[in-house]
Each structure stands twice: as C-alpha cells, then as structure tokens.
Amino acid sequence: MIEKGETGKGKGVIEEATSAVARRLGALKPRVAIVLGSGLGGIADAVRDAVRVPYREIPGFPEPGAPGHKGELVAGTLEGVPLVVQSGRFHLYEGHAAEVAALPTRVFARLGVETQIVTNAAGGIRHTFRPPTLMLIADHINLMFRNPLVGLVVEGDQRFPDMSDPYDAGLRARARAVAQAEGIPLEEGVYAALLGPSFETPAEIRMLERLGADAVGMSTVPEVIAARARGMRCLGFSSVTNIAAGLSAQTLSHAEVLEAGARVAGQLERLIRGVVKGL
Ligand code: HPA
Numbered sequence: 572m573i574e575k576g577e578t579g580k581g582k583g584v585i586e587e588a589t590s591a592v593a594r595r596l597g598a599l600k601p602r603v604a605i606v607l608g609s610g611l612g613g614i615a616d617a618v619r620d621a622v623r624v625p626y627r628e629i630p631g632f633p634e635p636g637a638p639g640h641k642g643e644l645v646a647g648t649l650e651g652v653p654l655v656v657q658s659g660r661f662h663l664y665e666g667h668a669a670e671v672a673a674l675p676t677r678v679f680a681r682l683g684v685e686t687q688i689v690t691n692a693a694g695g696i697r698h699t700f701r702p703p704t705l706m707l708i709a710d711h712i713n714l715m716f717r718n719p720l721v722g723l724v725v726e727g728d729q730r731f732p733d734m735s736d737p738y739d740a741g742l743r744a745r746a747r748a749v750a751q752a753e754g755i756p757l758e759e760g761v762y763a764a765l766l767g768p769s770f771e772t773p774a775e776i777r778m779l780e781r782l783g784a785d786a787v788g789m790s791t792v793p794e795v796i797a798a799r800a801r802g803m804r805c806l807g808f809s810s811v812t813n814i815a816a817g818l819s820a821q822t823l824s825h826a827e828v829l830e831a832g833a834r835v836a837g838q839l840e841r842l843i844r845g846v847v848k849g850l
Contacts, residue, residue, distance in 0.1 A: 584631040585725065588674065589681040595624045596646050596655075596682070603654040603847055604679040606794055608691035609825075610832030611810060614840045615656045618647035626659065631674055633667065635659035644675075650848040655679060663717055664768035664789055672790075673719035673797035680727065680801040686742070686850060687798045688843060689807045692828045693788035694770070694815035696780050697760055702814060703831040705839055706786055707746050707759040708738050708807030711795065714779075715766050719793045720800055732800040739804040742846065746806060749845030755838045760785025762809055764792040773817020786811055806846065810835050 599622065605614060615621075626632040626642040635642045642659040657675050661667040676687060695702050724730050743759070750757035763779050765771065767789035771779070779787055786809045795805050812831035813823055821827075 584674065585677045585681060587630040588632060588678045591629050592624055592644060592678060593682060595622055595628070599646055599653055601646055601653050601655040601679070601682055601684050603652055603686045603688065603850055604657060604676070604684045605654060605843060606657045606660055606675070606687065606689045608660070608790065608810065608832070610692060610829040611690050611836055611839060612641060612658055613836045614649075614843060615641075615645040615658045617840065618645050618649055618654070618656055621645050621647040633661060633671065635661065636665045650844055652847050652850050654847065655682070655684065660790060660794070662790055663715055663766055663793070669715070669717040669719040669721070669793045672793035676794045676797040676803075677725070677727070677801065680798070680803055685803060687794065687803050687805050688846070689791050689794055689805060690839065691762075691788045691791045691807075691809050692812045692832050693762060693786035693809035694813050694823070695786055695811040696776060696815045696818070697758070697785040698818070700758060700785070700811050700814070702811045703835045704811045705755070705757050705835055705842065706809040706811050707743055707757055708762045708791075708809055709743070709759050710761050711737060711792055712761060712763040712782060712784055713792045713796075715764050715792060717766070717793065719797045728797075728800040732796070734796070734799060737795055737799060737805060738807050742804060742806040745846050746842060749842055753841050753845060755842055757842070758785075758811070762791065762807065763787045765789055770823045771816045776815045776817050787815055808839055808842065810839060
C-alpha cells in the first residue's frame with residue numbers, strides 16, 4: 572500500500588498506479604500519450620471508445636487544482652492509434668514535487684507508451700508572435716530549479732539522460748508538414764519554464780529574451796525530462812495565449828489565457844491528429 576505523504580517517485584507508487592490504470596484499460600495498449608495544457612481539453616472528447624479513469628482511482632495521483640484542468644486519463648483511439656490523454660496535470664506551483672508532476676509520464680512509460688505529446692499555454696516573448704498562436708517547442712530552458720530525477724535512481728530511469736534532442740526532430744518535421752498541409756500557422760521556438768504561479772515581471776521577461784526564450788510557461792519540463800530518462804520521444808506545442816509581461820500595455824490574467832487557448836484549440840487538435848495518424 573502507498574503510505575500517506577509518499578510522493579510520486581518510489582517504485583511502489585509507479586507500479587501501483589500503473590496496475591490500477593492497466594486494469595481499467597484491459598486489452599488497450601496505448602502507444603502515445605497526450606498531456607493537455609490549460610484550456611486545451613477538447614481533444615479528450617475526440618477519443619474513440621473512451622475509457623475514463625478518474626485520478627481518485629489511481630494511487631499517487633492527486634486531484635488537479637488548476638482551473639481549466641480536469642482530473643482523468645482518457646484512453647482509447649484517435650485516428651486509429653491507441654493512446655491515452657492526460658486531462659489535468661500536476662503543476663509545481665500547486666505545491667507538487669517534480670516527481671508528482673512526472674508520475675503520469677512514468678506510468679505511461681510502464682504502460683508501453685513510446686511517444687509523449689505535451690501541450691501548454693504560454694506567454695509570447697518573441698516580438699513577432701501575435702497571440703493566440705501555436706508554437707512548436709524546439710527546445711526548453713529549465714528555470715524551475717526542480718528536476719524529477721533528483722534522488723535515488725528509480726528503476727527504469729537513466730541517471731544522466733541525454734537532453735540534446737528533448738523534442739524529437741523527426742516528430743517536429745512531421746508537425747511542420749501537417750501544419751503546412753492544413754494551412755495552420757505554426758511558429759517554432761524555445762520554451763522557458765518557471766515555477767510560477769505569479770506571472771513574470773517585465774524585467775524577468777527581458778532576461779528570458781536575452782537567455783534565448785521565445786515563450787514562457789509554468790509546466791511541461793518535468794514531464795519531458797522524465798520521458799527522456801525512460802527513452803520516450805517527445806513532441807511539444809505551446810498555445811501562445813498572450814504577449815508576455817511588459818511587451819504590451821495589457822495586464823495578464825488566467826481568464827485571458829483560457830479564452831485565447833480556446834480560440835486555437837481546434838487548430839491544435841488538427842495538428843495533433845495529423846501527427847498521430849500513422850504513428
Ligand atoms: N507566463 C507564464 N505562463 C503563462 C503565460 C505567461 O505569460 N501565459 C500562459 N501561461
């Protein structure tokens with residue numbers, strides 16, 4: 572049994588969570604996982620023959636607290652590909668340890684998932700970005716100062732995973748091809764992850780710009796690090812919902828993030844469907 576207060580890292584937690592999910596999935600063996608960001612929940616409804624597993628049925632999975640995030644895994648098929656959608660992620664700013672944020676990813680790996688597609692909402696730093704717009708994540712900068720691999724090595728993880736190809740080049744080429752074929756504008760750039768939950772100051776945004784960031788958000792990096800440590804390949808999309816602090820006269824709000832995210836959610840769904848097809 573999982574002890575109260577145990578975080579998402581111990582082997583027992585991962586095994587128990589994996590068994591609980593696997594029992595519900597039966598013969599379905601997901602090959603792809605899609606992690607949904609704020610306000611990007613629509614794709615979960617497109618899953619065929621969906622099995623919904625609420626987080627309260629999964630040992631070690633907390634209830635998600637961020638508005639715009641549900642708390643369930645939705646498994647089934649999309650474009651004929653068996654997959655699982657994570658509807659509701661665990662943010663570090665909610666007080667979760669990095670290994671809790673990464674627990675679903677480790678469970679996906681144990682279930683046999685080979686490809687993880689991550690999505691998030693982000694503020695746009697590159698001056699030419701006109702939100703709402705979609706950005707393919709080319710690379711990231713971890714400014715959360717947390718890492719889900721810290722501590723004893725968990726069985727199945729690498730101690731020192733290579734991070735020179737965090738967002739798979741082949742998958743990115745595929746995403747660009749789908750965007751072009753579908754006439755969907757798709758930027759590409761570097762995502763900087765901060766702890767949050769306060770939005771950045773204008774001085775912080777100027778700093779991030781100098782560091783080479785094109786967009787900024789508060790998620791995604793723990794999941795991608797855990798995936799790379801288990802040899803899963805990743806693809807990431809940011810929904811750039813607003814111009815980052817200080818680059819326009821506007822103030823920032825989570826309501827605006829959700830509303831702008833909803834406006835590009837349809838395009839993001841078409842992009843993801845196009846990439847998943849034939850995986
Ligand atoms: N900063 C950080 N995270 C975000 C933003 C932002 O401007 N917009 C959406 N998520």
